[in-house]
Amino acid sequence: MKLINKHFSRKYLREETLPTNFCPGCFNGILINALSKAFFELGVVDLRNYVFVSGIGCSSLIPNPYIKVDLLHTLHGRAIPVATGVKLARPDLEVIVVGGDGDLAGIGLGHLIHAARRNMDLLVILVNNYVYAMTRGQMAPTTPIGLVTATTPYGSFEYPINICKVIASTNANYVARWTIAHFIDLKNSIKDALSKYRRGFRFIEVIAPCITYVARRLGKRAAKVIKELLKLGIRIKDFNDLDKYSREGKIGIGILKAEDKPGYVDLYGEYVKRVISCEGT
Amino acid sequence: MTATSGPGFSLMQEGIGYAVMTETPLVIVNVMRVGPATGQATKPAQGDLMQSRWGRHGDQVIPVLAPESPQEAFELTVKAFAIAEELRVPVILLSDEIIAHMREVIELPNYESIKIPNRRKPTSINETPFGSKDPRTAPPMPPLGEGYYVLVTGSTHNERGYRDPRSFETHYNLLKRLWDKVWLNINKIFEYEAYRTDDADIGFVAFGSIARSAKMAVKILREKGVKAGFVRLKTLWPLDLKPIRNLCSMCKIVVVPELSLGQLVFDVERANEGNARVISYGKVGGGEPIYPRELVKIALEGLKS
Numbered sequence: 001m002k003l004i005n006k007h008f009s010r011k012y013l014r015e016e017t018l019p020t021n022f023c024p025g026c027f028n029g030i031l032i033n034a035l036s037k038a039f040f041e042l043g044v045v046d047l048r049n050y051v052f053v054s055g056i057g058c059s060s061l062i063p064n065p066y067i068k069v070d071l072l073h074t075l076h077g078r079a080i081p082v083a084t085g086v087k088l089a090r091p092d093l094e095v096i097v098v099g100g101d102g103d104l105a106g107i108g109l110g111h112l113i114h115a116a117r118r119n120m121d122l123l124v125i126l127v128n129n130y131v132y133a134m135t136r137g138q139m140a141p142t143t144p145i146g147l148v149t150a151t152t153p154y155g156s157f158e159y160p161i162n163i164c165k166v167i168a169s170t171n172a173n174y175v176a177r178w179t180i181a182h183f184i185d186l187k188n189s190i191k192d193a194l195s196k197y198r199r200g201f202r203f204i205e206v207i208a209p210c211i212t213y214v215a216r217r218l219g220k221r222a223a224k225v226i227k228e229l230l231k232l233g234i235r236i237k238d239f240n241d242l243d244k245y246s247r248e249g250k251i252g253i254g255i256l257k258a259e260d261k262p263g264y265v266d267l268y269g270e271y272v273k274r275v276i277s278c279e280g281t
Numbered sequence: 282m283t284a285t286s287g288p289g290f291s292l293m294q295e296g297i298g299y300a301v302m303t304e305t306p307l308v309i310v311n312v313m314r315v316g317p318a319t320g321q322a323t324k325p326a327q328g329d330l331m332q333s334r335w336g337r338h339g340d341q342v343i344p345v346l347a348p349e350s351p352q353e354a355f356e357l358t359v360k361a362f363a364i365a366e367e368l369r370v371p372v373i374l375l376s377d378e379i380i381a382h383m384r385e386v387i388e389l390p391n392y393e394s395i396k397i398p399n400r401r402k403p404t405s406i407n408e409t410p411f412g413s414k415d416p417r418t419a420p421p422m423p424p425l426g427e428g429y430y431v432l433v434t435g436s437t438h439n440e441r442g443y444r445d446p447r448s449f450e451t452h453y454n455l456l457k458r459l460w461d462k463v464w465l466n467i468n469k470i471f472e473y474e475a476y477r478t479d480d481a482d483i484g485f486v487a488f489g490s491i492a493r494s495a496k497m498a499v500k501i502l503r504e505k506g507v508k509a510g511f512v513r514l515k516t517l518w519p520l521d522l523k524p525i526r527n528l529c530s531m532c533k534i535v536v537v538p539e540l541s542l543g544q545l546v547f548d549v550e551r552a553n554e555g556n557a558r559v560i561s562y563g564k565v566g567g568g569e570p571i572y573p574r575e576l577v578k579i580a581l582e583g584l585k586s
Contacts, residue, residue, distance in 0.1 A: 014430075017443070048428045065432050065443055070425045073434035073444070075299050086425065093426045 009036035012047060017065045025215075025222035027180040027208035028062050031098075031127060034183060035067070038190040050094045051086050055079035055108060058134045058210070059100035059127035077108030080115045083122050091265045094123070094194065101128040101142040105163045109141070112163075116170040119200040121263035123193050126163060126203070129210040137213025144249075148217055164205050168256045173200030175257040177236075180208040181229035182253060189255070200263035207233075207251055282362075284310035286378075287329055288319065291336070298337035299435045300371040301459065304411065304419060306400055307371035308361045312381045313489075313540075315566055324568040325378035327489055327540035333373045334518045340456055342463045344368075344470050345518040347375045347488040352387040354380060357515065362397045364470055368462055369400060369419035375517060377540065379490035379570060403429065412440025416461035464519055472515040473524050477503065481510030483580045484532035484557065486525055486549050488514045491538050491571050498576035509580065514545075525552040529559070534583040538562040538571045558583070 013036070022028050039047065047069035054060035056076035064073040070093075074082045079097045087095045097104075104112050104126050115122060131149050132138040138151040142163065146155045168175040174197045178186040186206060193202040207229065209215055215225045232251050234242070239252030262270075285293060290311045300307045313329045315321035333345045344364050348354040354376060361372040403410065403421040410431055413420040420440070423429035432442030437452040445451040463470070476496060478484065483502065485495040492513040502509035510532075512524050525548065529535055535557045537546040546561040553559050562579055564571055 046428070047430075049426060051425050064434060068430050070430060071432050073432070073436065075295055075435060078296070090426055 008040040009033065011045075012036045012039055012068055013066055014068045020066055021061065022058070023212045025211040026058075027129075027211065027222070028059060028127065030180050030183060031059075031062055031125070031186075031206060031208070032066060034187045034190060037187045038194065041187075042191055042195055049092070050096060051083075051090075053079045053083040053086065053095060053097050055099045055103040056134070057100035057103045057132070058129065059098060060103060062098050062127070063096075077103055077106065077111065079103065080108060080111040080120075080122070080124070084115060084120055087121055087265065088268075091121070094198075095121070097122055097124045099124070099126060100133070101126060101130070101163070102132045102140045105161055106132075106141045109161075113166065113170060116167045116172040116201045116203065118264045119171045119173060119261060119267075121199050121201070121265045123190075123202045124204070125190070126205045128163070128205055128207050129214065131210050131213050133210040133213050137210060137217075147214065149213070164203070164256055167201075167203045171201070171261070172203055172257065173197055173259050173261055173263065174202035174204075174255075176203070176255045177205040177207070177251070177253050179229040179233045179251060179253060180206055181226045182233060185253070192258075197258060197260055199266060200259070200261055207253075282308040282310070284312070286312045286322075287314050287316045287326075288322075290329060290332065294332075294336040297343070297371050297373075298339060298341065301337065301341045301343060302435045303433050304369035304422070304459070305371065306365040306369050306422075308358065308365055308374060309371060310358075310374045310376060313375065313377040321566060321568070323378070324566065325490065325540055325570065326565050327377055327491065328542075328544065328565065329375065330488075330517060330539075330541065330544040333375050340460065342460055342519055343371050343373060344463060344516065345373045345375050347515060347517050348380060349489055349492045349513065349515075350380065351383055351385045353515070355387055355389070359395055359397065366400050367398050367419065368466060369422060370463060375489070377489050378568075383490075409440035411438055411442050411455070412458070416458055417465045419462060467519050467521055470516055470519060471521045473521075474513040474515065475524060475528075476511050476513070477508075478510035478512060478528055478531065481508050481528070481531055482533050483507060483509040483584065484528040484535040485509070485511035485576065485580075486514070486528065486535060486537050486545065487511065487539070488517060488545065489540075491540055494571050494573045494576060495536075495538055497573035498580065501573055501577050502580060505577075507580070507584070517545075520548060522548070522552040525549055526554065529553040529557040532557045534558045534560055534580070536560045536562055536576060536579055536583065538564075538576055538579075540565050540571065 051070045052063035053072045079099050083095045083097045128142050132140050139149045139156050141161045143156045164177045176189045233253040234250050236252045236254035313326050315324045315326040346357045348357045361374050365372045401421040403423050410423050423431045436444045487495040495511045499509040499511050512528050537549050542563040543561040550559050
């Protein structure tokens with residue numbers, strides 16, 4: 001009993017809401033764990049100075065209501081505009097967006113790219129589960145070619161979006177991709193994004209295939225998926241050396257970009273100062 | 282506060298629904314223009330009346346205010362903020378292109394004399410951010426970053442903000458409270474202007490820019506010896522039918538001029554208890570307003586027949 005009482009994550013969670021509503025074996029819980037562990041290792045006492053913003057979808061239910069923090073559960077795809085508003089109104093708060101691939105890379109892609117372009121001071125965690133899982137597993141913009149989904153019973157034939165590459169090509173400060181199997185790396189990445197690279201747009205993609213609508217359709221259990229992800233995840237440097245054919249099915253993981261440029265809030269502050277000083281003269 | 286015109290307003294509807302559900306104070310100015318779709322993008326219309334009231338999906342009620350002049354646009358904006366802050370609702374200021382491009386002298390009051398109540402902050406962590414005992418008052422709104430750990434969601438939620446997408450009671454209680462919050466405060470929200478309605482035979486019911494034509498028409502008719510009067514709605518929703526009902530019970534005919542094919546006329550027909558003949562005068566497109574002379578003609582023809 002004593003061990004449970006002392007568990008590090010308890011002060012970050014709303015215990016009355018547990019257990020979670022996720023499917024048995026869902027990987028979303030691992031992300032809650034990674035977030036709590038990152039907070040714990042950063043020495044965060046409570047999440048008073050953090051705001052979580054999420055949209056609609058399974059991944060958007062990761063913070064809502066389980067994490068004990070000020071939380072905005074917004075409209076489908078509109079998490080980033082709301083987060084931008086929160087950050088500009090209260091620059092002292094750390095704003096974290098958690099969303100799915102359908103939410104952030106589908107309907108909300110325009111907002112995502114523009115927030116990255118502005119280097120808006122947000123940490124965005126995109127949980128890529130390959131499908132629209134909440135609505136029973138339809139094809140999403142990230143569905144790999146050949147995957148059987150509810151709307152592509154003979155396998156998906158559309159090219160998926162490489163969202164990390166898209167964000168890395170913008171002005172964003174920090175871009176990383178991990179799978180849910182690389183827990184320590186993921187946790188360290190979240191830690192880095194909240195400490196070392198504390199400004200600008202920070203983007204972490206987490207590959208976490210939907211356990212019900214991807215893995216089960218392929219006849220795989222959670223443990224097997226984790227094992228496979230460990231094998232499929234190849235460090236981005238090695239991944240870039242591979243030829244086109246060997247890359248197939250593999251996932252390039254790692255930090256794609258890490259800079260510490262001033263973010264939007266800093267730039268805006270400077271801009272306001274400059275305008276005021278011009279007016280004075 | 283944000284401002285838009287017809288097409289932008291259509292796009293905002295989802296967000297307004299979210300603001301209703303999360304009880305976010307908000308003022309939206311919609312300058313109506315000719316639709317649907319792109320329509321005639323720079324020309325005036327009044328076709329967004331029903332959209333302002335009912336544009337979102339689901340049951341909701343939000344205040345809609347309609348100014349008739351730049352002066353009133355200022356006054357009603359102040360009022361819109363006061364309602365939004367006090368009741369935690371989005372408020373729509375429904376203007377149209379004629380008023381938006383109108384140039385008139387306006388009188389500004391001393392800024393210190395304008396008092397807008399601030400939204401209430403919870404006094405303790407136990408105060409519920411989405412539930413109040415008195416349905417007439419809005420619950421307090423906790424700020425972010427002060428340890429209230431507020432849960433804001435557009436899904437059905439209980440008084441503490443926890444999602445409850447299944448239970449009947451939670452949803453019914455929430456919606457009923459949001460509904461009552463506005464309808465029970467109708468005395469604070471509803472405003473109208475009645476002009477020479479005491480002895481009127483011909484009545485006009487209008488709002489926004491067209492109400493100015495109606496007022497002029499009343500003056501012209503009175504000069505001709507015809508007893509005319511009009512009711513101008515400053516608040517379009519929630520609507521108190523009493524002034525329209527009184528007008529209808531007194532007049533032989535009631536003309537409802539609108540820059541649309543007839544939307545306000547439904548309310549007038551609803552208020553009419555069979556005494557008056559309700560004539561809808563709808564006209565829209567090309568930047569044509571409704572001129573007083575047209576209304577005079579309609580009224581005189583209506584009296585003859």
